[in-house]
Amino acid sequence: MPIPIHDDDSQIRNGSNSASASATEHAYAFPALKHFRVQNIPPAAYYIPDFITPEEEEYLIRKIEESPQPKWKKVGTGRRLQYWGGTMSKNGILLPEALPAFLSSFPDIIERIESFLRVASSGKGKERMQLDINQVLVNEYQPGQGISPHEDGPAFHPLVATLSLGSHTILDLHHYINPTCPSPPMIPSSSSSTAEGEGKTIAAIPMAHLLLMPRSLLVLSSSLYTSHLHSIASRERDTIIRAPSDDSTKEEQDGVVIWNTELLGDPDIVDTLSKDGRWIGERGKRISLTFRKAEKVLKGGPAGVLGRSLGLKK
Numbered sequence: 001m002p003i004p005i006h007d008d009d010s011q012i013r014n015g016s017n018s019a020s021a022s023a024t025e026h027a028y029a030f031p032a033l034k035h036f037r038v039q040n041i042p043p044a045a046y047y048i049p050d051f052i053t054p055e056e057e058e059y060l061i062r063k064i065e066e067s068p069q070p071k072w073k074k075v076g077t078g079r080r081l082q083y084w085g086g087t088m089s090k091n092g093i094l095l096p097e098a099l100p101a102f103l104s105s106f107p108d109i110i111e112r113i114e115s116f117l118r119v120a121s122s123g124k125g126k127e128r129m130q131l132d133i134n135q136v137l138v139n140e141y142q143p144g145q146g147i148s149p150h151e152d153g154p155a156f157h158p159l160v161a162t163l164s165l166g167s168h169t170i171l172d173l174h175h176y177i178n179p180t181c182p183s184p185p186m187i188p189s190s191s192s193s194t195a196e197g198e199g200k201t202i203a204a205i206p207m208a209h210l211l212l213m214p215r216s217l218l219v220l221s222s223s224l225y226t227s228h229l230h231s232i233a234s235r236e237r238d239t240i241i242r243a244p245s246d247d248s249t250k251e252e253q254d255g256v257v258i259w260n261t262e263l264l265g266d267p268d269i270v271d272t273l274s275k276d277g278r279w280i281g282e283r284g285k286r287i288s289l290t291f292r293k294a295e296k297v298l299k300g301g302p303a304g305v306l307g308r309s310l311g312l313k314k
């Protein structure tokens with residue numbers, strides 16, 4: 001699997017030294033997670049370019065697009081969603097379903113993500129990251145579509161991995177501010193989809209922007225998951241600038257500065273940015289897959305659901 005960032009410690013990890021490594025882990029070698037960490041933002045975001053091959057990308061797009069019509073749910077702005085692995089009950093419990101082969105066995109994306117997190121986070125005295133993915137949320141965005149600032153919420157383990165397919169986008173990260181303190185412009189968080197966000201105030205200017213290229217994996221964890229929000233602006237094209245404008249409120253008109261330039265592994269964008277001071281990318285159709293772990297799972301699967309609807313105890 002191509003992970004182009006060279007591990008300058010020459011400590012490519014493949015799990016083979018570890019007694020707890022699974023058999024499949026031996027198939028992959030990953031540089032240490034620190035090489036993928038987005039610097040200067042709260043802990044923690046990791047950006048991994050080219051996590052899958054173009055062939056795998058094409059195959060995944062085809063399998064997702066081929067899904068039967070009822071699998072798709074439309075949301076307000078026209079964006080479409082699919083849930084794999086089951087849906088969440090109103091009280092935040094996963095009603096589990098089997099994951100499809102195109103996610104669990106060929107290509108083995110789920111095992112690759114689990115293996116990456118375990119292996120890349122391993123090291124002396126470090127606690128290995130573990131995700132135990134049990135749900136995959138698919139979002140399909142046409143150019144011009146986005147998602148408003150939100151938290152994914154406490155029903156999920158605060159470690160999620162998002163794979164981008166088909167087109168780039170820019171993910172904006174936001175923080176809450178204390179409305180009683182004088183501070184920069186703010187927006188009330190009525191757009192937040194979670195109860196936790198309600199009544200809090202979101203800084204109007206995003207804290208950071210991350211360019212997500214097709215085939216990349218973005219991992220969000222810790223406080224970036226638990227106490228920040230994320231969004232995607234509804235735009236047809238993105239302009240990235242090398243340096244911030246003098247007037248930060250004008251940033252959205254001029255273009256945005258991204259925080260993961262060094263991690264992109266894309267010499268064309270880096271060259272264009274340093275030569276012209278800006279890079280403009282037309283958005284195409286983008287599909288994102290968010291791999292996550294619902295903390296509470298209904299025992300007994302669909303039988304459990306049936307049991308509950310019949311008033312039986314789980």
Ligand SMILES: O=C(O)CCC(=O)C(=O)O
Pocket residue numbers: 137139147152162171230288290
């Ligand atoms: O498309 C993305 O990268 C993010 C999707 C997302 O934040 C969500 O569905 O909760």
Ligand SMILES: [Fe+2]
Pocket residue numbers: 150151152230
């Ligand atoms: Fe989200």
